[in-house]
Amino acid sequence: MEIKRLFDLIPFQITKYDKEVTLAKKENATWKTYSSRDVKEIVDNLSLAFINSGIGAGDKVAIISDNCPEWNFVDFALQQIGAVSVPMYPTITSDDYEYIFNHAEVKTIFVGNEEILKKASKVSRDRKIFSFQRLKGAEFWEDFLATGVNGDLEKLESAKENVTELDLFTIIYTSGTTGRPKGVMLKHSNVVSNVLNIEKIMTPEPGTSRALSFLPLCHIYERASSFAFYYIGYSVYYAESMETIADNLKEIKPQVFNTVPRLLEKIYDKIVAKGYELSGIKKNLFFWALNLGHKYDPAADMGRWYDWQLKMANKIIFSKWREALGGEVMQINSGASALQPRLARVFWAAGIRVCEGYGLTETSPVVSASICTKEEMRIGSVGKIIEDVEVKIAEDGEILVKGPNVMMGYYKEPELTAEAIKDGWFHTGDIGELDGRYLKITDRKKEMFKTSGGKYIAPQVMENKFKESSLIEQLMVVGENKKFPSAIIVPSFDGLRDYCKHKGIPYTEDAEMIQKAEILSKYQREIDGLNKYFGKWEQIKKFTLLPRSWGVESGELTPTMKLKRKVIKAKFENELEELYKL
Incomplete structure (x- = not known):
């Protein structure tokens, strides 16, 4: 039918x-x-x-x-x-x-x-x-x-x-990083078009596979996926809570689930922390496998010697990673924010296929998605443009989208709708590049800024790279109209405790530890090590450490965990002033 x-x-x-x-x-x-x-x-x-x-x-x-x-x-x-x-x-x-x-x-x-x-x-x-x-x-x-x-x-x-398929079926209020949320109007045909195209990129067996669901259904990402799971005939099991995901994975043994990069980062950090607890040959084998995984490219011929080593690493080390996810996962869909390329590499090396995609509430949501095969996977991209959707890059680099998935408009906001959709093209606000049908996101248009020297800074790219450190939980790059970029950092206090334990540094209170000279020195070394990936004008010159995490209820994050940059700047105005004092 x-x-x-x-x-x-x-x-x-x-x-x-x-x-x-x-x-x-x-x-x-x-x-x-x-x-x-x-x-x-x-x-x-x-x-x-x-x-x-x-x-x-x-x-x-x-x-x-x-x-x-x-x-x-x-x-x-x-x-x-x-x-x-x-x-x-x-x-x-x-x-x-x-x-x-x-x-x-x-x-x-x-x-x-x-x-x-x-x-x-x-x-x-x-x-x-x-x-x-x-x-x-x-x-x-x-x-x-x-x-x-x-x-x-x-x-x-x-x-x-x-x-009818042209009727409004939902209004989803996007959280927005500034101002009041906007009500995105979606009709049946918007999401149906997405469901039919999502089905074509799913690898688990139709009719018999299981999906674990824990991302909020109020967000279009999980909701559209749930409709796709109906269509493909997957059984959907709802996790009891975010705290029980690890237990539910082992219990349900799903073939597929959706996630956000932050959760994968936490899983990775916990795995690495356990690696540091090992000793002798076990520790050496763990980090040998980890370093091997960081070099992996699923679409490349890595050579016989590398392939043999990876086979051994999978037997000895990575098999335990798969068991922790239930042992039967065939496809993990990652969305909502950028996935660190090193995580994609190491998970694919471990036989855990993490497939990154891109979309917005206004596009119902999928614009592009990675195909979960070695041949079609491209690390660093957000996959191929899905069928029936057109994408073009504007002169200023903005990603424009046209297709049956584009929203009806913003509820009671005709002016905002006219600003967002011009000549049938939805203006995403994201900056990106196209390589054939493969899409790469480079930053948010409104979040890029210039230093006083006239150099452009793309903060999201930098933030994603710096968060590769196991000692950094959250980070925001600042420096608009300043001589150089700086960073406000929320440490990963779990990572910091592990580091202190490893180095024999007595741990007291979070707020006290981040003021200690040896801890500040360690963070400086972390920043210096990651600065090398950027041009001189982009490198973080100064930073400040905060004693508490940013959250949704405290106002610094949107419900989809995006930074509310204006709120953070206002809250930590004094700390920012200190960074740029002569």
Whole structure:
């Protein structure tokens, strides 16, 4: 059958796969599963409950929850009646909730837990709130579901027939690094086009493979992927929490999952830290394998001697890495920010295929994706432009995108829409290069700056390189209109503890350690070692260490972990002044 609207995926999956496990979540220490037919029954009854409650075509309903099958049920149920979902990050503030509720004209709210309920209740006014848990102050979603059981299915079919592929199905408020979030309007055909093209680049077996999901469904990256997993017939298991991912990987043994580079960086840093704890021949073998991996290029002929060594390294060292990920992973999709090339090299060397992609909420989201084969993998690129999508590079280097995946526009923002989409081309704000169909991202257009000497600095490229250090957790390059670039650094305190333990330096408090002369000297050596990869005008001349990490709730990061540069500059104005004192 033809997929035109996203909810067509439900009957499609029943017809093609009729799966015993479509969705699953951990409940009371056991996995609660839902089959293809369970999903259809629940979604249909939930659609009827919405109709009975007065929610109809065009009405907006907010979903604020961690990942769970109930999230999908509400999403599909709203689609079937032409209502519009407004997914939101659980981690944003009550002020942001209030802005989005009012701007999107939200009528009803679904929340995942008590903490979210408290934040939403403060600003919900008279809006009805439902919860995926039994909580005081909200109606339990299953009680609401029951009001649709044995409902008028003809009424539902009529509602579904009135929904076309050109209809708005969601408004996703992008977090934005400055100002209020913008509501990206996506229609069914935007995401359907992406789903059909994502399917062509997935390597795990259709119908029988398992996916572990832990990135937030409110972000288009994981949400579009979940639709693609429906289409391909993967069973989706939701991780219990970010803290249980390691255990869930071993338990589920997934063939595929999506991630962000920061998580891969943390996995790598933990592996390396364990390597430092080894001694004698075991330690020597570990770092021999690691250094071998850093040289790997999957698309190149590395030579017989290298291949033999890598085979040995995989038997002795890298096999343990694969076991830690469940032992059956065939494809890891990395997105949302730049992946360090050295991580891509070492994971591929270890038989762990990390495939980087690129996209935005406004492009539903995938623009390009790495093909998970040795022949087509290109380290340092974000993969090939997917089918049906056009990309061109503007004169100033900006990446422009055209295709069926490009958004309808920004909700209630015609001027911003006209600024973003010109002559059918969406202006991404990213700077990049094209090598045939392969795309490479070099920086954000708005984040590049000039020194007082007139030299351009691309901060993202530098930040990504400096974060290769196991001692650096977060870093922001500054220096606009200054003589030289400097850096504000949040240390990796785990990495710093490991270093101090290795060197026999007594560790006290984080804030105290970063003021010690021997620690500052170590960070200077780290900076000096990485500066060599950049031109003289780009090299970090000064830096300051901060005692606490940047976060979403503290305001320095967006929910997708991007730096809010203006906020950071304002918060650490005194530290910045010190860097440029004569």
